[in-house]
Amino acid sequence: MLRPFATALVISLLFACGPTPKEKLAEQRQPKGWDDAFSAPLAEDLSSDDKTLEVRLEAKLATLELLPGKQTQVWTYNGGIPGPLLRAKRGDKLIVHFTNNLPEPTTIHWHGVRVPAAMDGAGAHGSAIAPGESFRYEFELLDSGTFWYHPHVRSSAQVGFGLYGALLVDDGEDLGDDVVMVLSDIGISEDGTLVPGDVSGWFGDYFGRAGDTLLVNGRLNPTIKARVGAPQRWHIINAARSRYFLFNVPGQKLIRIGGDGGLIAHPVGVSELRLAPGERAELFIRPVAIEGGSIIVQSRDADAFHVGSTLPPEDLFTLEVTGDKPWTAFPPIAQTLRTIQPIDTTNAITRTLELTEQPGTAGGQPTLGINGKPASAMEMLHAQVGTTEVWTVRNTTDYDHPFHLHGFFFQVLELGGKAPAVAEWKDTVNVPHQQTLRFAVTYDNRPGDWMFHCHILDHADLGMMAVLMVMP
Ligand code: C2O
Ligand code: CU
Numbered sequence: 001m002l003r004p005f006a007t008a009l010v011i012s013l014l015f016a017c018g019p020t021p022k023e024k025l026a027e028q029r030q031p032k033g034w035d036d037a038f039s040a041p042l043a044e045d046l047s048s049d050d051k052t053l054e055v056r057l058e059a060k061l062a063t064l065e066l067l068p069g070k071q072t073q074v075w076t077y078n079g080g081i082p083g084p085l086l087r088a089k090r091g092d093k094l095i096v097h098f099t100n101n102l103p104e105p106t107t108i109h110w111h112g113v114r115v116p117a118a119m120d121g122a123g124a125h126g127s128a129i130a131p132g133e134s135f136r137y138e139f140e141l142l143d144s145g146t147f148w149y150h151p152h153v154r155s156s157a158q159v160g161f162g163l164y165g166a167l168l169v170d171d172g173e174d175l176g177d178d179v180v181m182v183l184s185d186i187g188i189s190e191d192g193t194l195v196p197g198d199v200s201g202w203f204g205d206y207f208g209r210a211g212d213t214l215l216v217n218g219r220l221n222p223t224i225k226a227r228v229g230a231p232q233r234w235h236i237i238n239a240a241r242s243r244y245f246l247f248n249v250p251g252q253k254l255i256r257i258g259g260d261g262g263l264i265a266h267p268v269g270v271s272e273l274r275l276a277p278g279e280r281a282e283l284f285i286r287p288v289a290i291e292g293g294s295i296i297v298q299s300r301d302a303d304a305f306h307v308g309s310t311l312p313p314e315d316l317f318t319l320e321v322t323g324d325k326p327w328t329a330f331p332p333i334a335q336t337l338r339t340i341q342p343i344d345t346t347n348a349i350t351r352t353l354e355l356t357e358q359p360g361t362a363g364g365q366p367t368l369g370i371n372g373k374p375a376s377a378m379e380m381l382h383a384q385v386g387t388t389e390v391w392t393v394r395n396t397t398d399y400d401h402p403f404h405l406h407g408f409f410f411q412v413l414e415l416g417g418k419a420p421a422v423a424e425w426k427d428t429v430n431v432p433h434q435q436t437l438r439f440a441v442t443y444d445n446r447p448g449d450w451m452f453h454c455h456i457l458d459h460a461d462l463g464m465m466a467v468l469m470v471m472p
């Protein structure tokens with residue numbers, strides 16, 4: 001039986017004396033289409049089954065105006081930079097009807113996704129898709145998280161020319177308005193043409209080629225709209241071929257809630273975000289009012305080459321905040337986001353490898369490799385399905401390398417002598433110069449050949465790339 005007080009409360013809720021909790025939540029949300037001027041277009045789903053996302057992707061040249069007044073012929077998925085946003089739920093099946101209409105072979109690699117080896121698009125054994133040919137990618141999305149897709153053939157050039165897109169696999173958590181940010185850069189010459197993929201020769205291979213135009217979702221300094229108190233969940237991907245991004249958002253508190261492989265164990269306040277090529281992060285922000293209503297977020301040079309860079313910061317995007325009253329109805333972010341069981345390493349097999357720089361032959365330029373082996377004699381390692389390993393990856397060079405393993409998530413045990421502050425699943429980790437990364441990985445039942453490499457794609461193509469053969 002309801003007491004009079006409770007009865008009154010129920011009646012007031014029923015008879016429009018205020019919004020229901022659900023309506024309150026909806027009020028928090030931006031209206032439909034609020035981010036159209038910021039986001040990448042959503043891929044069209046050809047399937048009527050709601051457990052399947054079926055899309056068409058075509059790699060082709062397209063002419064876009066990336067810099068005002070300049071027409072640039074770029075390489076695209078479906079005619080845009082970035083490619084369409086693929087959005088699905090964990091457990092869904094993804095079917096991609098892919099056609100290569102580029103002037104050269106390509107593949108699609110699903111960065112961070114636990115696909116069967118045959119769907120990994122790594123082109124390890126000449127499985128590239130020739131011009132005019134098609135391929136059907138089909139796999140189940142086993143994990144939620146912020147993933148991305150890009151070619152794995154001549155990847156430094158192809159990614160640099162515009163071939164990349166985001167794949168967001170929803171975890172069903174309601175943490176705020178989802179915003180996907182694909183960060184990249186592109187090199188455009190005075191006359192509007194693309195800077196060649198191999199510009200500045202060996203020097204470019206060695207230092208990595210950063211385009212001097214920064215793009216967020218293919219746009220130059222786009223504006224992201226926010227409302228005071230209405231939380232946003234930013235899914236950020238570094239899709240640049242070699243550039244690190246480093247930024248803070250002046251006046252706003254940034255809370256990191258996710259990484260490469262979805263939510264991390266608990267939220268971590270961060271003063272700035274540093275993303276190596278290939279890496280992802282999820283940030284939670286609950287906007288507060290900004291003087292003047294908007295602010296330009298700039299990316300600073302991360303100085304990954306330790307040359308004491310003095311490059312000025314560059315504009316990345318503009319945050320526009322409207323409203324002035326903080327919204328208090330939204331609950332604070334949970335202190336536990338996810339339970340991540342540490343990998344049991346008691347019977348782990350250990351392996352050690354080195355990221356190396358080899359002197360050139362006969363006085364030639366030095367080159368990069370793994371365990372001293374260049375691209376022409378790529379290192380091949382063997383492992384067994386069902387086993388757990390602990391890898392020690394030593395960076396013996398004088399600059400940083402983002403280490404990336406295909407096919408399997410790992411847990412960092414130690415980086416530069418320190419244990420990580422929060423438990424999370426990673427597939428790409430920056431290994432600072434002369435430092436060591438230790439991680440644990442378990443090979444689930446997906447045998448095959450998996451690449452691992454530096455995600456500065458110029459370095460990978462130069463030879464800092466190898467193969468892990470996981471045997472059934
Ligand atoms: Cu983004 Cu071989 O990877
Ligand atoms: Cu990958």
Ligand code: CU
Pocket residue numbers: 400401402454455456459460464
């Ligand atoms: Cu590298």
